[in-house]
Amino acid sequence: MPSGEDDLITRYFKPLATAPGALGLTDDAAILQAGGDDVVVTTDAIVAGVHFLPDDPPDTVARKALRVNLSDLAAKGATPAGFVLTLALREVSEAWLAPFARALGEDADQFGCPLLGGDTVSTPGPAMISVTAFGRVPRGKMVRRSTARIGDVLVVSGTIGDATLGLAILKGEGGPLDNDAARAALIERYRVPQPRIALAQAVREHASAAMDISDGLMGDLAKLCDVSGVSAIVQANSVPLSEPGRAWLARDPGAIARLVSGGDDYEILCAVPENRLAAFEAAARSAGVSVSVIGRIVAGKAAPRLVDAGSREIPLQRRSYSHF
């Protein structure tokens, strides 16, 4: 968007480019000083009508675009260092851009992840926001997916399944909850993920493997197990649920399958060696992030199993959310 683009960048995005290496967005590139650390790079895009609803408030769209990436950094044990933004828009609407940029700036401040650069392009299609985020870890210390070990305890942060229920409500499904505040809380969880940046150090120091849960707990766990060459067992009644999530499940017990396979949790799933669990839990408490033991890594090549209190397997028709 050359000429309009320059105005737009100056007005809305330059104030967000607080890092010296962003050069005030006046250059073709930014400088990221690594200072001997490894740079952790992650990229995730969200598309209107696919990853967010076209009439979602622009401030929540901005937060989601950045936070889904911050969630990846947290799961890798990385400290945020900055991000670049590609914004593909049909038109330049002040009414949309102003709250979008303001919320993006607030999140960038809150999570210590300043804007380093970007590109804005016009598209005749739906709005798309692509973020590439950078974090730092001491050399060789990025926590991987592929290094879970048999016997490790499986731990997740926060609560699981809220976002998928929130999306169901937004899509008009209704659901069993008649409490407006509970419904609003679930919708908020869909729209605005809570990246567990505060947990990054604990993950880095204690987890043997980790990833963020974006496409459903059981599906993402299957990915982690697959690349680690292991399997896992998850206790359904240990999966942490929010108050609205529990209320929904009480009225619709079959919803457990959907809670553990729905998308957009943006919680951290990690494998922690048994002898590090107490230290991990203490670090999580210090960080103010709730964590729950949900199962264990076991030997085998089978897909991870979800079991009830009687160790009976709960069948899952699908394990993760697919946009197709």
Added chain:
Amino acid sequence: MPSGEDDLITRYFKPLATAPGALGLTDDAAILQAGGDDVVVTTDAIVAGVHFLPDDPPDTVARKALRVNLSDLAAKGATPAGFVLTLALREVSEAWLAPFARALGEDADQFGCPLLGGDTVSTPGPAMISVTAFGRVPRGKMVRRSTARIGDVLVVSGTIGDATLGLAILKGEGGPLDNDAARAALIERYRVPQPRIALAQAVREHASAAMDISDGLMGDLAKLCDVSGVSAIVQANSVPLSEPGRAWLARDPGAIARLVSGGDDYEILCAVPENRLAAFEAAARSAGVSVSVIGRIVAGKAAPRLVDAGSREIPLQRRSYSHF
């Protein structure tokens, strides 16, 4: 695109993830080892119908998506280190993806810039390819736009204006050339930029300021002058033209304004102190990249002027290409 996405990534993109830090694309993030250097970050997206034509061959689309970013790295004096890719597609078509991925891999090899990670999303809109590319420079050595000095000589690489003529032909404008090979050469310049990576070291060692020319020589020069607080004079008859470009201009002398303001050159524009010019030219020769002196940085706040052999200003209706 979770499930379809995993297949697609494995088949087409995993072979491109040759860097150890890409972790075979099996993780949520990649590791970029900076080893004490600064990391240079640049991001540019291309959209079907805006930056490339919907029926452009997929191999040229892939090359363009990566090369417009490599061009930025070259202009900043950086050595390519890797890139991440966001691919937004309406559908997964093998016929399109296979040649796209193959060409992307060839370019990644050729320019030493391996795939580190990415995201693929479905969109009901036009295809969009967003690349964030990384380069390395010794600490503090990234060449900026804002550091041109009065008296510096203006130098550009390669030839100017070919791509804008190629686009005109593709859009059915015709133009004065009846030679098919010449027309094809101009179209090729539009579709497949030649990033001047070979010139990066010379730029880093000798230029006081630099940028790549993506939106038109005179418009991009205006940006460089603006942030440097200087002005410039460009000799129209020193602007390097290709053989087809010269042939076009011979039959349509008014085209000079369009050549110096059209987009998609992806050449390097740099300001070189007079006493470094000989060394810069020698380094460019060693690198096998032609460079041409086109003018000089002068004092003032006025927009850069294009002048003819008699020092008369050639008026420009616009200075750069705008997608809006």
